[in-house]
Amino acid sequence: xxxxxxxxxxxxxxxxxxxxxxxxxxxxxxxxxxxxxxxxxxxxxxxxxxxxxxxxxxxxxxxxxxxxxxxxxxxxxxxxxxxxxxxxxxxxxxxxxxxxxxxxxxxxxxxxxxxxxxxxxxxxxxxxxxxxxxxxxxxxxxxxxxxxxxxxxxxxxxxxxxxxxxxxxxxxxxxxxxxxxxxxxxxxxxxxxxxxxxxxxxxxxxxxxxxxxxxxxxxxxxxxxxxxxxxxxxxxxxxxxxxxxxxxxxxxxxxxxxxxxxxxxxxxxxxxxxxxxxxxxxxxxxxxxxxxxxxxxxxxxxxxxxxxxxxxxxxxxxxxxxxxxxxxxxxxxxxxxxxxxxxxxxxxxxxxxxxxxxxxxxxxxxxxxxxxxxxxxxxxxxxxxxxxxxxxxxxxxxxxxxxxxxxxxxxx
Amino acid sequence: xxxxxxxxxxxxxxxxxxxxxxxxxxxxxxxxxxxxxxxxxxxxxxxxxxxxxxxxxxxxxxxxxxxxxxxxxxxxxxxxxxxxxxxxxxxxxxxxxxxxxxxxxxxxxxxxxxxxxxxxxxxxxxxxxxxxxxxxxxxxxxxxxxxxxxxxxxxxxxxxxxxxxxxxxxxxxxxxxxxxxxxxxxxxxxxxxxxxxxxxxxxxxxxxxxxxxxxxxxxxxxxxxxxxxxxxxxxxxxxxxxxxxxxxxxxxxxxxxxxxxxxxxxxxxxxxxxxxxxxxxxxxxxxxxxxxxxxxxxxxxxxxxxxxxxxxxxxxxxxxxxxxxxxxxxxxxxxxxxxxxxxxxxxxxxxxxxxxxxxxxxxxxxxxxxxxxxxxxxxxxxxxxxxxxxxxxxxxxxxxxxxxxxxxxxxx
Numbered sequence: 001x002x003x004x005x006x007x008x009x010x011x012x013x014x015x016x017x018x019x020x021x022x023x024x025x026x027x028x029x030x031x032x033x034x035x036x037x038x039x040x041x042x043x044x045x046x047x048x049x050x051x052x053x054x055x056x057x058x059x060x061x062x063x064x065x066x067x068x069x070x071x072x073x074x075x076x077x078x079x080x081x082x083x084x085x086x087x088x089x090x091x092x093x094x095x096x097x098x099x100x101x102x103x104x105x106x107x108x109x110x111x112x113x114x115x116x117x118x119x120x121x122x123x124x125x126x127x128x129x130x131x132x133x134x135x136x137x138x139x140x141x142x143x144x145x146x147x148x149x150x151x152x153x154x155x156x157x158x159x160x161x162x163x164x165x166x167x168x169x170x171x172x173x174x175x176x177x178x179x180x181x182x183x184x185x186x187x188x189x190x191x192x193x194x195x196x197x198x199x200x201x202x203x204x205x206x207x208x209x210x211x212x213x214x215x216x217x218x219x220x221x222x223x224x225x226x227x228x229x230x231x232x233x234x235x236x237x238x239x240x241x242x243x244x245x246x247x248x249x250x251x252x253x254x255x256x257x258x259x260x261x262x263x264x265x266x267x268x269x270x271x272x273x274x275x276x277x278x279x280x281x282x283x284x285x286x287x288x289x290x291x292x293x294x295x296x297x298x299x300x301x302x303x304x305x306x307x308x309x310x311x312x313x314x315x316x317x318x319x320x321x322x323x324x325x326x327x328x329x330x331x332x333x334x335x336x337x338x339x340x341x342x343x344x345x346x347x348x349x350x351x352x353x354x355x356x357x358x359x360x361x362x363x364x365x366x367x368x369x370x371x372x373x374x375x376x377x378x379x380x381x382x383x384x385x386x387x388x389x390x391x392x393x394x395x396x397x398x399x400x401x402x403x404x405x406x407x408x409x410x411x412x
Numbered sequence: 413x414x415x416x417x418x419x420x421x422x423x424x425x426x427x428x429x430x431x432x433x434x435x436x437x438x439x440x441x442x443x444x445x446x447x448x449x450x451x452x453x454x455x456x457x458x459x460x461x462x463x464x465x466x467x468x469x470x471x472x473x474x475x476x477x478x479x480x481x482x483x484x485x486x487x488x489x490x491x492x493x494x495x496x497x498x499x500x501x502x503x504x505x506x507x508x509x510x511x512x513x514x515x516x517x518x519x520x521x522x523x524x525x526x527x528x529x530x531x532x533x534x535x536x537x538x539x540x541x542x543x544x545x546x547x548x549x550x551x552x553x554x555x556x557x558x559x560x561x562x563x564x565x566x567x568x569x570x571x572x573x574x575x576x577x578x579x580x581x582x583x584x585x586x587x588x589x590x591x592x593x594x595x596x597x598x599x600x601x602x603x604x605x606x607x608x609x610x611x612x613x614x615x616x617x618x619x620x621x622x623x624x625x626x627x628x629x630x631x632x633x634x635x636x637x638x639x640x641x642x643x644x645x646x647x648x649x650x651x652x653x654x655x656x657x658x659x660x661x662x663x664x665x666x667x668x669x670x671x672x673x674x675x676x677x678x679x680x681x682x683x684x685x686x687x688x689x690x691x692x693x694x695x696x697x698x699x700x701x702x703x704x705x706x707x708x709x710x711x712x713x714x715x716x717x718x719x720x721x722x723x724x725x726x727x728x729x730x731x732x733x734x735x736x737x738x739x740x741x742x743x744x745x746x747x748x749x750x751x752x753x754x755x756x757x758x759x760x761x762x763x764x765x766x767x768x769x770x771x772x773x774x775x776x777x778x779x780x781x782x783x784x785x786x787x788x789x790x791x792x793x794x795x796x797x798x799x800x801x802x803x804x805x806x807x808x809x810x811x812x813x814x815x816x817x818x819x820x821x822x823x824x
Contacts, residue, residue, distance in 0.1 A: 242728055316654055317746030320735035323728055334729030338753055 011037040013389055014197060014207030016184050016221065018043035020161065021367055021374060022213035023168035024382025030175035032390035037205060038172060039197065040214075041183040044165040047215050047374055050239050050344025052266045052300040053161035055079060055376045058126050058153040059101050059255055061117065067400050068353045069124060072373055074397050075380035079159065082379040090174065092167040095160025097269060101253040102131070102139050104150040104329055110257055111148045118151050128153045140250045142332050150256075158253055158266055161375050168378075180205075186223035187212070187364070194363035197223075209389055211365045216310070216345035218368040230355050230366045230403060234310055234345035238318045239302035240326075244336035246270050246297050256329045263325035265333070268298040299336065301326045305346075314341045346371050355403035356381055357394050365389070366403045423449040425801055426609060426619030428596050428633065430455035432573065433779055433786055434625035435580035436794025442587035444802035449617060450584060451609065453595040456577040458627050459786055462651050462756025464678045464712040465573035467491060467788045470538050470565040471513050471667055473529065479812050480765045481536060484785055486809050487792035491571065494791040502586065504579040507572025509681060513665040514543070514551050516562040516741055522669055523560050530563050540565045552662045554744050562668075570665060570678055573787050580790075592617075598635035599624070599776070606775035609635075621801055623777045628722070628757035630780040642767050642778045642815060646722055646757035650730045651714040652738075656748035658682050658709050668741045675737035677745075680710040711748065713738045717758075726753045758783050767815035768793055769806050777801070778815045 013029050015022045018040035026036045054060075057072035083096035105111035118128045129152040136150045137143055173179060183200040187210055196206040212218050216234035255264040304318035319341055327333040349355055349369030354377060356367050367385050370377050384398040394402070425441050427434045430452035438448045466472070469484035495508035517523035530540045541564040548562045549555055585591060595612040599622055608618040624630050628646035667676040716730035731753055739745040761767055761781030766789060768779050779797050782789050796810040806814070 240728075243725075313655075313749040315746070316652075316735055316748045316750045317739065319750050320732060320739060320746065323732035324736070327729065327732060334727070334732065336728045337725040338728045338731050341750055 010196070010206035010208060011035045011178070012208045013037070013211060014039065014205055014209070015211045015213055016040070016187075016197065017212070017214035017218070018169070018179065019046055019048040019213070019215055019374070020165050020168060020378045021215070021370060021381050022211070023165070023172050024378045025211055025213060025367060025385045026177050027168060027171045027175055028382040028386030029389055030172070030177050032386050034386075034389060036172075036175075036177035037180060037207065038177055039180045039182060039184050039199065039205070041181060043169060043179070043181065044162075047237070047344040047346055048161060048165045050237060050342040051161040051375050052239055052264065052302045053095070053159045053164070053375050054101070054156065054253060054264065054266060055158060056101060056153070056156040056253075057376065058121055058128060059103055059156045060372060061121060061126075062352075063120065065352065066124060068373075069126075071353075071380065071397060071401065072376055073126075075377045076155070076157070078379035078383070079157070083159070086164075086167045086171060090167045090170040092163065092170060094164040094167050095269060096157070097159070098157045099252040099267075100152060100154040101156035101255060102136065102150055102152055102250075104136055104140070104143060104147050104254065104256040106147065106256060106258050108148055111150070114149075114151050126155075139252065140254055140330070142248055142250065142330055143254070144329055144331055156253065159375060160268060164375065164378070184221055187221055188223060189361070192362060194361055207363075209363055209365055211367055211385060213367040215368060215370075215374070216347040218347060218366065224361065224364070228359060228361050228364070230368050231350050232347040232355070232369045234308075235348040235371070236304065236306040236308045236311065236343065237302065237346050238304040238314055238322065238341065238343050239300055240319060240322050240338065241340040241342065242299045242301065242333065242336035243296045243339050244299055244332060246295055248332035248335070249297055249299060250330060254329060256325075258325040258328045261321060261325050263322060263329065264302055265326055265330055266300040266302070268300065270295050270297040296337075298339070299333070301333070310345065312343045312345065314343045347374070354381070354401050356384060356398050357388065357402040359403055422608070422618035422620060423447045423590070424620045425449070425623060426451065426617055426621070427623045427625055428452070428599075428609065429625035429627060429630070430581070430591065431458055431460040431625070431627055431786070432577050432580060432790045433627070433782060433793050434623070435577070435584050436790045437623055437625060437779060437797045438589050439580060439583045439587055440794040440798030441801055442584070442589050444798050446798075446801060448584075448587075448589040449592060449619065450589055451592045451594060451596050451611065451617070453593060455581060455591070455593065456574075459649070459756040459758055460573060460577045462649060462754040463573040463787050464651055464676065464714045465507070465571045465576070465787050466513070466568065466665060466676065466678060467570055468513060468565070468568040468665075469788065470533055470540060471515055471568045472784060473533060473538075474764075475532065477764065478536060480785075481538075483765075483792065483809060483813065484788055485538075487789045488567070488569070490791035490795070491569070495571070498576075498579045498583060502579045502582040504575065504582060506576040506579050507681060508569070509571070510569045511664040511679075512564060512566040513568035513667060514548065514562055514564050514662075516548055516552070516555060516559050516666065516668040518559065518668060518670050520560055523562070526561075526563050538567075551664065552666055552742070554660055554662065554742055555666070556741055556743055568665065571787060572680060576787065576790070596633055599633055600635060601773070604774060606773055619775075621775055621777055623779055623797060625779040627780060627782075627786070628759040630759060630778065636773065636776070640771060640773050640776070642780050643762050644759040644767070644781045646720075647760040647783070648716065648718040648720045648723065648755065649714065649758050650716040650726060650734065650753065650755050651712055652731060652734050652750065653752040653754065654711045654713065654745065654748035655708045655751050656711055656744060658707055660744035660747070661709055661711060662742060666741060668737075670737040670740045673733060673737050675734060675741065676714055677738055677742055678712040678714070680712065682707050682709040708749075710751070711745070713745070722757065724755045724757065726755045759786070766793065766813050768796060768810050769800065769814040771815055781815075
């Protein structure tokens with residue numbers, strides 16, 4: 001970085017973090033006419049890369065998190081137009097696929113628990129369909145024999161998170177925002193106000209607003225008073241990417257809880273442009289027709305959940321457990337090619353809900369704590385923070401997720 | 413490749429294959445004053461890389477393979493001076509470690525089978541020590557509880573096969589041999605005599621003798637009459653490399669057969685110069701003292717054995733099974749970092765013994781078919797082929813392994 005950087009004019013918005021959240025914010029802010037700088041030492045190397053890309057408001061539903069469900073549903077509803085707009089702007093598909101999700105029950109007790117969840121979802125207006133064993137095998141022909149049933153969440157879809165990140169990066173680069181691949185050393189305060197950041201090489205970047213969107217690392221960046229750091233903690237997750245014959249892939253997302261351990265299998269489209277993009281959804285629960293296709297496609301298996309600080313080394317035991325459980329649900333996994341093991345850090349928050357909005361420090365906005373739902377919440381977070389910065393107010397849908405909410409458990 | 417290559421003078425010896433076997437032959441031939449060219453499109457990318465480096469004449473012993481045992485023992489006996497000479501010539505350690513090997517019994521039936529093997533080995537003059545469960549746990553403190561016993565093969569050691577390959581490459585390069593990183597398109601015949609090879613780019617390389625040492629690929633190189641191709645077939649093997657805390661590593665090689673599936677765990681020395689090199693062996697069965705060390709070291713887990721043609725993709729099921737079985741023997745494997753999955757092709761022969769020596773075609777020597785013992789047999793193969801080419805005769809120890817032996821089963 002040359003000293004001339006020090007004379008870079010102040011940006012309206014400086015975003016720390018070029019994962020999907022930071023980039024969506026940057027892109028939407030540029031569309032509102034704000035000048036934007038994004039800083040990240042390794043864009044897209046974190047949770048945005050490790051994620052599987054499930055858009056799963058219903059099958060990620062937990063009792064007591066109704067307020068989060070509403071946010072998740074609102075963001076899921078934006079995905080068709082979000083995907084179409086990104087494709088129009090960048091010429092790239094993000095692999096948005098309206099396939100639906102099947103949850104397989106491992107045993108009778110698990111089936112009973114799934115039926116309870118289905119009932120809970122129905123009271124929230126989210127119809128899911130319970131499945132007999134026969135119906136389950138009809139939807140996923142390669143599934144392990146003998147499973148007693150399950151449920152179908154016809155509106156839990158997927159996006160290819162790596163394509164999403166690539167498209168957002170292209171959209172941001174094409175929007176006139178500045179992208180700086182460098183570590184932030186600290187957030188700078190002038191009195192009580194944040195007025196920019198200093199990079200690790202000493203370069204100071206001035207900004208009207210700093211948006212802290214550094215995922216699990218958001219609480220570690222120096223410069224803020226202790227109490228002002230976002231209350232996020234890393235939750236290590238591992239995913240495994242396989243390649244397998246298309247005819248052995250599950251035709252839709254397959255989830256299950258094998259002897260107490262949750263696992264999911266997310267089938268990508270075969271190579272080439274993703275089908276199911278844009279405005280013409282395939283039939284939920286069936287996925288695009290593929291009978292005539294040959295070749296291979298990617299299957300993403302996830303995810304471990306470990307409290308291990310900022311350690312990102314892949315753990316042999318987690319890989320073993322993911323392969324074991326995936327293979328228990330779908331025996332063809334055993335014959336698949338192992339392509340990649342990936343490890344990332346989810347930004348966990350005290351109540352598992354995101355922290356989005358202004359803070360007690362003037363000039364500092366945060367957008368982090370998305371935990372298991374970062375990819376899903378990308379559209380609404382980008383839109384919401386851009387509205388905040390351009391119009392002065394967060395949209396009502398985000399009201400409950402302000403970072404300095406006093407009693408986090410109240411938003412559950 | 414420039415046309416000037418076509419005017420390269422004929423080498424005395426042209427070796428096809430820069431794995432450990434081909435390189436050892438090349439090095440020893442140069443030491444005998446022969447001019448040498450080695451051709452390989454990707455030196456050290458095959459079985460030499462995937463191997464675990466066990467030097468295990470006793471724990472790889474199979475009933476009926478006594479003749480192979482003698483060869484394996486003879487090559488194992490050369491390792492101390494071979495390692496010392498490579499270190500002197502190149503300044504590199506090859507990680508030769510005289511640790512001994514423990515075989516853990518999974519259950520009472522397995523223990524009985526191990527005792528039979530111990531008796532068989534004793535009749536062949538190879539004393540192995542049977543172990544009680546208590547003795548087993550004393551030798552490998554981190555071993556799974558409840559195993560009934562096992563045996564100790566105090567003379568089954570290890571080398572770091574990747575360091576071995578690197579040192580041989582350096583020795584060959586320093587010896588004045590020519591190394592050409594290119595694929596061989598065919599072996600050239602003039603009448604009934606091999607007189608060189610042609611590379612994929614059309615370059616012809618002349619040679620007095622061609623040594624075919626291309627491992628599992630040795631039967632696939634064009635130019636030879638059908639009946640003259642070495643009878644080798646690929647046996648796919650996978651290994652997994654982990655990194656773990658030194659204090660959780662087994663202090664010596666740990667093998668076992670978990671519910672019928674063989675698995676081995678080969679602990680490398682912590683980073684830095686390997687101990688146990690050269691002339692001063694550590695106490696067998698105990699390994700170098702490490703109580704005071706900290707840090708991490710590599711553990712190699714192997715190996716699957718699959719008939720899958722020339723497919724080299726890592727199979728998820730094989731990785732799963734290796735991790736499962738390794739973890740069953742040594743629970744700390746679960747916490748280790750997964751560093752690498754590697755896949756290679758063993759050169760299997762009709763009788764599991766190598767094919768070394770002249771063929772029915774003048775000017776063609778083969779050195780392949782080493783199957784599970786390529787690293788172990790590297791010293792004796794290099795010495796033997798160099799003797800053949802410099803003196804005209806194979807040493808007696810290799811007599812039984814000539815490639816055109818009529819009834820392969822007779823050498824078992």
